[in-house]
Amino acid sequence: ISLTHSLLHWTMLRVRCLRGGSRAAEAAHLMGAMLGRAVTGWVQKASQSTSSAAAAQPQRAVEEEHVTEPIKQECPVCSYNEWDPLEEVIVGRAENAHVPPFSVEVKTNTYEKDWSFYNKYGGQSFPEDHLKKAVAEIEEMCNILRQEGVVVRRPEPVDWSMEYKTPDFTSSGMYAAMPRDILMVVGNEIIEAPMAWRARFFEYRAYRPLIKEYFRKGAKWTTAPKPTMANDLYDQNYAMHTVEDRHKLVAQGKFVTTEHEPCFDAADFIRAGRDLFVQRSQVTNYMGIEWMRRHLAPDYKVHIISFKDPNPMHIDATFNIIGPGLVLSNPVRPCNQVDMFKKAGWTIVKPPAPLIPDDHPLWMSSKWLSMNVLMLDEKRVMVDANENSMHKMFESLGIKSIKVNIRHANSLGGGFHCWTTDVRRRGTLQSYFN
Secondary structure (H helix, E strand, O other): OHHHHHHHHHHHHHHHHHHOOOOHHHHHHHHHHHHHHHHHHHHHHHHHOOOOHHHHHHHHHHHHHOOOOOOOOOOOOEEOEOOOOEEEEEEOEOOOOEOOOOOHHHHHOOOHHHHHHHHHHOOOEOOHHHHHHHHHHHHHHHHHHHHOOOEEEOOOOOOOOOEEEOOOOEEEOOOEOOHHHHEEEEEOEEEEOOOOOHHHOOHHHHOHHHHHHHHHOOOEEEEOOOOOOOHHHEOOOHHHOOHHHHHHHHHOOOOOEOOOOOOOOHHHEEEEEOEEEEOOOOOOOHHHHHHHHHHHOOOOEEEEOOEOOOOOOOOOOOEEEEEOOEEEEOOOOOEOOHHHHHHOOOEEEOOOOOOOOOOOOOOOOOHHHHHOOEEEEOOEEEEEOOOHHHHHHHHHOOOEEEEEOOHHHHOOOOOOOOOEEEEEEOOOOOEOOO
């Protein structure tokens, strides 16, 4: 039809050309061009018709998604430590948060006083009223970060109630509340942690749109090997012991996660330029640490440190680096390698006892979330508005407290450091540890 239509126009133009007149040459030129385009288009369509429609569709999809080189601009991802001036951050979501099913690895990291809660709500939403308050608190936290000049990004809302099944296990999801657990930025690279809880197997999906955006703008993107989370990854009898017995097992270097395959949560690492510090915990095994060590070598060194912690899971409420050679060290979970830091000239600060009331629910963490702070730069820190003792401690260090109340959000398992992953801090790669 298109070819016939074009030939009709060619005939009309030919008449104009034969009649002469001031536009005869222009008409002749246009006539040739139109005929050429019509014939070329007809040949191309005829050629395409020889391929099946099914084969053509994937080709279009590849063309749409094709990425050759990053957009020519400054990479939006760059962070080397925990204290350089913060410019962009990912803040988690409390929306749709669900209590994880009460499986062996979850039970290991909870206390007997909370087991009735998990037995009642496991696989279901967190209590509605509490969750609404947590959502409001995090929204206010985001507003304050923006007021402090920080760009705030958020993961996608996800329905975490959906049950999923792999060849090795069945579970439902949890949340995308704690970006620090799953994402680590080292330089201009985003590293996705493999995680160790089955309820968090698909947590990465909430962050993929953001990560793809950063990748297209020049960031490196690495996903650590995803564990199968088969039964062999866990000591199935571990949670059967009493809490006291499990504490003794930790003291012997025995954890619920085995060395069957690599696993780690990003929150078991803390960064200080060319040096990263990590603990072996209930969610991070030696295989996972070794994978990170080899991946980051030779530009970065990964140091294993340990603590007198009866149930280690995530390092940032135990050992939180807040400045060059300056670290908050939990006084009830002292570092076994503290002399190593003192010899390197580091200042060890012991934060005051937390002021969280005994009756406040902390279903996944301890009161020491009080020291789980977020540095906006070397002289500004985001800290719980209720922790007056912490405010005074930071004042004595010459650091201004940005006070925010996230007490209900704390119940979901994290403080300010946990609820965030810094995407960009203004600074350069340096060495702070010898």
